[in-house]
Amino acid sequence: xxxxxxxxxxxxxxxxxxxxxxxxxxxxxxxxxxxxxxxxxxxxxxxxxxxxxxxxxxxxxxxxxxxxxxxxxxxxxxxxxxxxxxxxxxxxxxxxxxxxxxxxxxxxxxxxxxxxxxxxxxxxxxxxxxxxxxxxxxxxxxxxxxxxxxxxxxxxxxxxxxxxxxxxxxxxxxxxxxxxxxxxxxxxxxxxxxxxxxxxxxxxxxxxxxxxxxxxxxxxxxxxxxxxxxxxxxxxxxxxxxxxxxxxxxxxxxxxxxxxxxxxxxxxxxxxxxxxxxxxxxxxxxxxxxxxxxxxxxxxxxxxxxxxxxxxxxxxxxxxxxxxxxxxxxxxxxxxxxxxxxxxxxxxxxxxxx
Amino acid sequence: xxxxxxxxxxxxxxxxxxxxxxxxxxxxxxxxxxxxxxxxxxxxxxxxxxxxxxxxxxxxxxxxxxxxxxxxxxxxxxxxxxxxxxxxxxxxxxxxxxxxxxxxxxxxxxxxxxxxxxxxxxxxxxxxxxxxxxxxxxxxxxxxxxxxxxxxxxxxxxxxxxxxxxxxxxxxxxxxxxxxxxxxxxxxxxxxxxxxxxxxxxxxxxxxxxxxxxxxxxxxxxxxxxxxxxxxxxxxxxxxxxxxxxxxxxxxxxxxxxxxxxxxxxxxxxxxxxxxxxxxxxxxxxxxxxxxxxxxxxxxxxxxxxxxxxxxxxxxxxxxxxxxxxxxxxxxxxxxxxxxxxxxxxxxxxxxxx
Numbered sequence: 173x174x175x176x177x178x179x180x181x182x183x184x185x186x187x188x189x190x191x192x193x194x195x196x197x198x199x200x201x202x203x204x205x206x207x208x209x210x211x212x213x214x215x216x217x218x219x220x221x222x223x224x225x226x227x228x229x230x231x232x233x234x235x236x237x238x239x240x241x242x243x244x245x246x247x248x249x250x251x252x253x254x255x256x257x258x259x260x261x262x263x264x265x266x267x268x269x270x271x272x273x274x275x276x277x278x279x280x281x282x283x284x285x286x287x288x289x290x291x292x293x294x295x296x297x298x299x300x301x302x303x304x305x306x307x308x309x310x311x312x313x314x315x316x317x318x319x320x321x322x323x324x325x326x327x328x329x330x331x332x333x334x335x336x337x338x339x340x341x342x343x344x345x346x347x348x349x350x351x352x353x354x355x356x357x358x359x360x361x362x363x364x365x366x367x368x369x370x371x372x373x374x375x376x377x378x379x380x381x382x383x384x385x386x387x388x389x390x391x392x393x394x395x396x397x398x399x400x401x402x403x404x405x406x407x408x409x410x411x412x413x414x415x416x417x418x419x420x421x422x423x424x425x426x427x428x429x430x431x432x433x434x435x436x437x438x439x440x441x442x443x444x445x446x447x448x449x450x451x452x453x454x455x456x457x458x459x460x461x462x463x464x465x466x467x468x469x470x471x472x473x474x475x476x477x478x479x480x481x482x483x484x485x486x487x488x489x490x491x492x493x494x495x496x497x498x499x500x501x502x503x504x505x506x507x508x509x510x511x512x513x514x515x516x517x518x519x520x521x522x523x524x525x526x
Numbered sequence: 527x528x529x530x531x532x533x534x535x536x537x538x539x540x541x542x543x544x545x546x547x548x549x550x551x552x553x554x555x556x557x558x559x560x561x562x563x564x565x566x567x568x569x570x571x572x573x574x575x576x577x578x579x580x581x582x583x584x585x586x587x588x589x590x591x592x593x594x595x596x597x598x599x600x601x602x603x604x605x606x607x608x609x610x611x612x613x614x615x616x617x618x619x620x621x622x623x624x625x626x627x628x629x630x631x632x633x634x635x636x637x638x639x640x641x642x643x644x645x646x647x648x649x650x651x652x653x654x655x656x657x658x659x660x661x662x663x664x665x666x667x668x669x670x671x672x673x674x675x676x677x678x679x680x681x682x683x684x685x686x687x688x689x690x691x692x693x694x695x696x697x698x699x700x701x702x703x704x705x706x707x708x709x710x711x712x713x714x715x716x717x718x719x720x721x722x723x724x725x726x727x728x729x730x731x732x733x734x735x736x737x738x739x740x741x742x743x744x745x746x747x748x749x750x751x752x753x754x755x756x757x758x759x760x761x762x763x764x765x766x767x768x769x770x771x772x773x774x775x776x777x778x779x780x781x782x783x784x785x786x787x788x789x790x791x792x793x794x795x796x797x798x799x800x801x802x803x804x805x806x807x808x809x810x811x812x813x814x815x816x817x818x819x820x821x822x823x824x825x826x827x828x829x830x831x832x833x834x835x836x837x838x839x840x841x842x843x844x845x846x847x848x849x850x851x852x853x854x855x856x857x858x859x860x861x862x863x864x865x866x867x868x869x870x871x872x873x874x875x876x877x878x879x880x
Binding site for chain 2: 310326359360366367392393395396405407408409412416417424427428431452453456
């Protein structure tokens, strides 16, 4: 048995209600039979208790209900959410991490509210202005960390540098690479080398003081090809890239179904799809298998699940929390941020001489 | 036999040289046996003549060499290219369209130079500031026109409106829809409704005077799902979306190969992949089958092929030109632009009263 990992859960965030979180616990227990886990389930006890009671003893034993009277709504603006969220399931779930009771928090709630409340409860790490959401993107070589995938619609060059710093530390801690390569997402034509922000970010990241393994600009197709370990972009382009890739994968899956149906009997097609290798393909093509973005830059681990996911998808987000718990990514990020501060000091000292 | 279509070709633009254009003609003849075609091949006769001589009589008969002494290089900046490009294969290929000899021009050359030289030779349509590159994106429902996919890295709200106007006309003319829906690409979280430009563009497009069938914001995954007939975005996000989707499709294709190999003997896998339905799947997954973006906003049809394509990919770009030739998309765009001018006049007339 590995060490017990405790995850704090905002049970009220998913579009389909608290059943998603409870089904998620059931699914993650099935996926990680050797891992000891405990879940602090923040939400409405009246709704949670019967859902939990209907599950097996193993599931019931890992869940501890933490009753809350209120919840953050999907329609709340971040500023409103912060004002009226004290005591909500989201707020209290974050408090469990702040107080050291849980290693990470998982929420499928309102993204903007989660970011804003996380900043208030957990505080930003020194040197970071706003959290970024990082996705672990499957590639032909393994995983590439892509950030920001939706937290910051407009980013300055210095924010992109913060993302590079945090993404590099995250990749090192989570995917075990010793010196991850970092690319900046850009458009490819030689004569269109992106906007001013991207060019300025490239200049800053290449600064010798940062000691980042900077690869250069990458294009959209380089992400899935695993050209670099980390891909940095603003939250607008990153969100569009992530969702466009999800759409393209869904399209190919639809084409595959169509081809199997048109080229052989339904029975033969079904038999074919039950072959082991194709089962793995089906899992890989399932968007629920890559659900969960990590908010970087906070003093604590916060994982955002898609709001519209089901129990299997929520389990994937819970699994990220369980896997991150023993990693050193928070301290890795701190180390990198200290490097960034040094680089900024050096830059400041240099400027008058120019 | 359908009506003869004449396409003007910049034979010197592809990364692998003029052989790509000649192979492309051979491939498109094979794909469209019922279509009468003629190709004005602009480039270095010394290189072209032996390549053409090696082909079948059918291929030889459709190609007319138009010798040029110079070519635009991939490294030329657009401004340089315009100055020194007179008499180059790209310039002369555009002249053939301007003078009405050819219905469209196809080039795999430097994108920025092609845009700049097209503007000089063909001129912009009244009311359009810069050309946009439109891609016909395969979806579960058919095709969605996505623009801009790389011509304009930074776009104003009014440029996005021009793209909507042109994309809608293009979809109507080419894909035959009577009242295409138009979406604006944005990020999905409710609380992050995109940047100021996207919001302002939405306001302008919804203007009653434009009479566009505006759907609203769409997200990345909506593109491949065919949520709208037209998706409008700036060239930075559009280029990233297009290439990211290409990368995701390549990743899935790699996973498929792996699954087939691991789940059955190589021989059985190969036999399976030769089944008709799966052949179609393979074609659909082949990036060469969607090569070619159309430059919209010019007084003439210009098709940009990927520089790094081969003969099969170049044939796809040639095929777009052949298919567009009988369409009315240039006059459709003009009609829409007149509507835009009326809307702008109405807006101007309205403003003092506010």
